[in-house]
Amino acid sequence: MREKLAKFMSGRYGPDALFRFQVGAALVLELLAIPLRRHGTLYSLMNYGAFVLLVWAVFRALSRNVQKRYLENLHFQELFGRARRQSRMNKEKFSQRKDYRFFVCPTCKTNLRVPKGKGEIYITCAKCGNRFRGKT
């Protein structure tokens, strides 16, 4: 049985991070749909969405176009990582909001942190060296 499965999967892409995300999202959709059983359309839409996610996940795992699937996963992880970094940054900014003011460098878009209560000052970007005025 295990040999048959290994033979069947050889040359195919198999599960990856995007696969796990798709299966997880489908499960969450199914769970969220349970209390909505009485709302016919919404319930079937969520069920349909979960089904599409699962079919897509299985299609990707069984695909023989390994390079394309690999690139999809890479793109997904890049996007996901960016969202996670942004969320962590916002949390940090919020916890430091009493002591610091935050600026974005107009040139390179780097986030900059400046101590509060210094009045109007020149802020020098640590990354590109650009100087601009800001009120702290």
Ligand SMILES: [Zn+2]
């Ligand atoms: Zn800069």
